Amino acid sequence: MPETTPNILSIAGSDPSGGAGIQADLKSIAACGGYGMAALTALTAQNTHGVTGVHLPPADFVTAQLDAVAADVRVDAVKIGMLANVETIEAVGAWLAAQRTGSGPAVVLDPVMVATSGDRLTDDDAVAALRYLLSHADLVTPNLPELAVLLDTEPAATWADALEQAQRLATQADLLVLAKGGHLAGHDDGAAGGRCPDALVGPDGVVLELDDERVATTNTHGTGCSLSSAMATLYARFGDWPTALRAAKGWLTQALRDADSLDVGTGHGPVNHLGQLWDGRSVPDPRADLAHWWELIGDLRARIDGVWFVKELADGSLARADFEHYLAQDSIYLRTYSKVLSKAAQLAPTLAEQQFWAKSASECLEMELGLHEARLAEAEARGETPAGPDGAPASPETRSYLNHLLSAAAVGSYPVVAAAVLPCYWLYQDIGTRLAAANRPDHPYADWLGLYSSPEFDAATRQAIDITQRLARQAPPAEREAMLDAYLESSRQEMDFFAQRRP
Numbered sequence: 422m423p424e425t426t427p428n429i430l431s432i433a434g435s436d437p438s439g440g441a442g443i444q445a446d447l448k449s450i451a452a453c454g455g456y457g458m459a460a461l462t463a464l465t466a467q468n469t470h471g472v473t474g475v476h477l478p479p480a481d482f483v484t485a486q487l488d489a490v491a492a493d494v495r496v497d498a499v500k501i502g503m504l505a506n507v508e509t510i511e512a513v514g515a516w517l518a519a520q521r522t523g524s525g526p527a528v529v530l531d532p533v534m535v536a537t538s539g540d541r542l543t544d545d546d547a548v549a550a551l552r553y554l555l556s557h558a559d560l561v562t563p564n565l566p567e568l569a570v571l572l573d574t575e576p577a578a579t580w581a582d583a584l585e586q587a588q589r590l591a592t593q594a595d596l597l598v599l600a601k602g603g604h605l606a607g608h609d610d611g612a613a614g615g616r617c618p619d620a621l622v623g624p625d626g627v628v629l630e631l632d633d634e635r636v637a638t639t640n641t642h643g644t645g646c647s648l649s650s651a652m653a654t655l656y657a658r659f660g661d662w663p664t665a666l667r668a669a670k671g672w673l674t675q676a677l678r679d680a681d682s683l684d685v686g687t688g689h690g691p692v693n694h695l696g697q698l699w700d701g702r703s704v705p706d707p708r709a710d711l712a713h714w715w716e717l718i719g720d721l722r723a724r725i726d727g728v729w730f731v732k733e734l735a736d737g738s739l740a741r742a743d744f745e746h747y748l749a750q751d752s753i754y755l756r757t758y759s760k761v762l763s764k765a766a767q768l769a770p771t772l773a774e775q776q777f778w779a780k781s782a783s784e785c786l787e788m789e790l791g792l793h794e795a796r797l798a799e800a801e802a803r804g805e806t807p808a809g810p811d812g813a814p815a816s817p818e819t820r821s822y823l824n825h826l827l828s829a830a831a832v833g834s835y836p837v838v839a840a841a842v843l844p845c846y847w848l849y850q851d852i853g854t855r856l857a858a859a860n861r862p863d864h865p866y867a868d869w870l871g872l873y874s875s876p877e878f879d880a881a882t883r884q885a886i887d888i889t890q891r892l893a894r895q896a897p898p899a900e901r902e903a904m905l906d907a908y909l910e911s912s913r914q915e916m917d918f919f920a921q922r923r924p
């Protein structure tokens with residue numbers, strides 16, 4: 422593994438049937454790429470039907486376990502589960518307070534109160550102490566009944582209520598809340614076709630909402646334990662909570678899909694924590710996911726639609742002189758962009774990819790000829806001759822975009838070149854779809870807008886995305902970072918290109 426493996430400490434109770442508690446935590450931590458450690462706060466006698474007994478070690482022995490670990494091991498993140506009574510909560514709180522001076526470990530608190538089976542796992546008088554413990558956590562992961570108890574209110578009946586309650590708790594306790602849809606009313610376990618939303622909510626509202634499928638299984642024992650330890654591990658690996666949630670949710674949903682291939686007990690069985698590893702799949706890194714890259718430029722995409730040129734081209738108010746300036750700059754751009762695509766063809770390891778880039782490079786030149794003809798027509802309409810493609814000077818914006826692409830082509834690897842050329846396909850295709858939709862027979866640029874969207878260009882864009890996606894997944898972290906940097910810079914340049922003004 423190229424990254425340093427993070428050390429994750431679970432402070433939780435034992436479930437001897439292995440589906441929840443520290444047993445679930447250790448499996449989840451391992452599945453998500455961490456080194457798992459566990460300090461026991463409670464022993465439960467438990468199976469897939471419920472809890473039949475609880476035995477608690479003295480609180481100072483919980484402290485002794487925590488001190489032994491901390492005296493020796495760097496702890497990157499802590500997941501806290503079942504804390505059965507006030508003494509244990511206070512012991513863990515005091516230990517956390519000592520750890521969290523300066524840059525201590527990230528802390529995920531799963532405020533376990535009731536098992537999936539309905540059995541109570543926490544004393545009534547411990548609730549106030551748990552509220553106090555929130556001050557030592559970065560993220561709290563209550564299910565809907567626990568969220569309501571922490572706020573001293575009724576459980577949310579709708580997802581909108583749940584988000585509102587989560588924001589209230591985030592504001593009160595000044596931390597992130599992971600609102601979980603597992604208990605959403607009207608969503609019985611096993612119901613097919615339903616959704617199972619989760620959301621990260623901060624004091625200012627929803628940070629990330631994921632609405633995944635609800636897996637039709639009754640084997641959901643320990644999902645809360647598993648999710649919270651996955652969050653601790655993936656945060657330690659990736660360094661931010663939304664990325665951790667994307668990865669954790671994807672992993673957990675698959676572990677639920679794989680759950681029925683286990684045969685553990687006759688009640689609510691466990692999820693299949695390690696099934697993905699057995700199948701040779703580790704938790705995919707969301708930072709290598711191009712859908713995530715696309716979201717990273719969400720603000721920029723929204724701004725492109727508001728750029729004067731795009732707006733005026735769409736509504737037809739664009740001045741002819743501005744249109745001509747754009748045609749001239751686009752000509753210059755395409756000539757060099759075609760060379761960069763040829764570089765991608767030169768670097769491509771397979772015949773299919775070499776052919777794809779070479780064909781794209783050639784199509785760019787055909788498009789350039791089309792632009793040239795359009796400029797001739799514009800100029801002829803005014804009785805002038807336009808500057809030839811080799812004569813028109815590049816604007817500062819055009820030059821800046823091309824310099825970026827040329828430096829990627831000069832020093833970048835094949836994956837970096839692919840990432841650098843991608844936004845020109847993807848953003849153009851995206852804007853083009855909307856521009857083509859704005860077309861009408863009497864539009865002054867009707868012919869032109871008609872060119873903006875074609876099934877061929879859509880297919881080429883899809884292929885460029887697929888190639889880059891495969892390269893991003895295969896790239897080691899440093900190269901993936903370089904790919905993302907090149908992609909983000911090209912996206913900004915694309916925006917500035919559209920926004921440029923005629924001198």
Ligand SMILES: Nc1ncnc2c1ncn2[C@@H]1O[C@H](COP(=O)(O)OP(=O)(O)OP(=O)(O)O)[C@@H](O)[C@H]1O
Pocket residue numbers: 441535536537563564565601602603604610611617618619634635636637638641642643644645646647648670673674677
């Ligand atoms: N049937 C399901 N399909 C997909 N995801 C599910 C399903 N049931 C629960 N989840 C997910 O499991 C996680 C835990 O949610 P839940 O609200 O059930 O927490 P919990 O009650 O703390 O769990 P536990 O069952 O361990 O007590 C959430 O990410 C939730 O979306």
Ligand SMILES: Cc1ncc(CO)c(N)n1
Pocket residue numbers: 433434435436441442443465467502503533535536537542642643644645646
């Ligand atoms: C030990 C333990 N911790 C947490 C839960 C919550 O699922 C459970 N059932 N058992």
